[in-house]
Amino acid sequence: MGHRGRNETYRRVKERFWWEGMKEIVKKWAKPCKSFQKRSHYHKKEKGRISFTSTLFESVSIDAVHVNAGRWKYLVVARDDFSGLAETIGLVKLTAKSVSEWFNFEWICRYGAPKEVTVDGGPELGKELQHAVKNQVQRYG
Template sequence: MGHRGEDETYRRIKARFWSEGMKKSVKKWVQSCLSCQKRSQNLQREQGKSTETSTIFERVGMDAFHIKSGRWKYMVVARDDFSGWPETVGLVKLTAKAVSEWFTSEWICRYGSPKEVTVDGGQSLEKNCKMQ
C-alpha cells in the first residue's frame, strides 16, 4: 500500500475490502512493517544501499497479511516503488500458485514484468510462497 502509514493504508484497503477488526489488523500490520517503521522514524537509509528507482513499474514490493473476512483469508498487496501505485487481491489460500497467477494476470499483463520484485521481509509470503 505504499508505506504511507496506518490511516492511509486503512483508507485504501477499506475502499475494496471490509472485515471485522480490520482497522486493528491494519494497525498491527503497519506496526510490524520494517519499511513503515523506518519511514515513520525518519531514519536515514543504510549507506551504500539505495532504494531509489527511476522508472515506473521497474521495482515492485509485495506483502501479504491475514484478514478476517467471510470470503477471504489473506490479502496480498503489490506496490510500485516509483509511483506508489498499489494493487490488491483477496485470497482464500496463500499459495505460490495463487499469488503468481494473480500477479501475472493483474500486474504483468497490464504493466509489464518488473526488473525486481521484493518482499518486505514478512513471514506470510516467504513462509507460504516459494516464488521463483
C-alpha cells in the same frame, strides 16, 4: 484476557491476587502477546528498505496481510515503488502459486515485468513466493 501492556495487566492482577514472584510471571506472560507487542515501546523497529527507482513499474513490492474480511483470509498487495500504484487481491488460502499467478495476470500482463520485485519475507510464504515471482518475471519479462 486482553490487556494494555504488562504494567496495566500487573495492576489488574494485583488488585485481586498476590503470590511470590507475581510481577515477573505477569511480565513473562505478557511479553509474547501480540496486543502487548503492538502497544509496546520496547519492541525493535524493522529496518525499512529505501527504493531508488526513477521509472514506473521498474521496482515492485509484494506483501501479504492476514485479515478476516468476510470470506477473505488474506489481502495481497503489489505496489509500484515509484508511483505508489497498488493492485490488490483477497484470498481464502495463501499460496506462492496463487500469488505468483495473480501477479502475472494482474501486474505483468498489464504493466510489464519489473526489473526488481521485493517480497515480504513473512512466515506465510517466505522464499517460496520470491522464487515463484522471479520465475514469472523471467518467463514473461
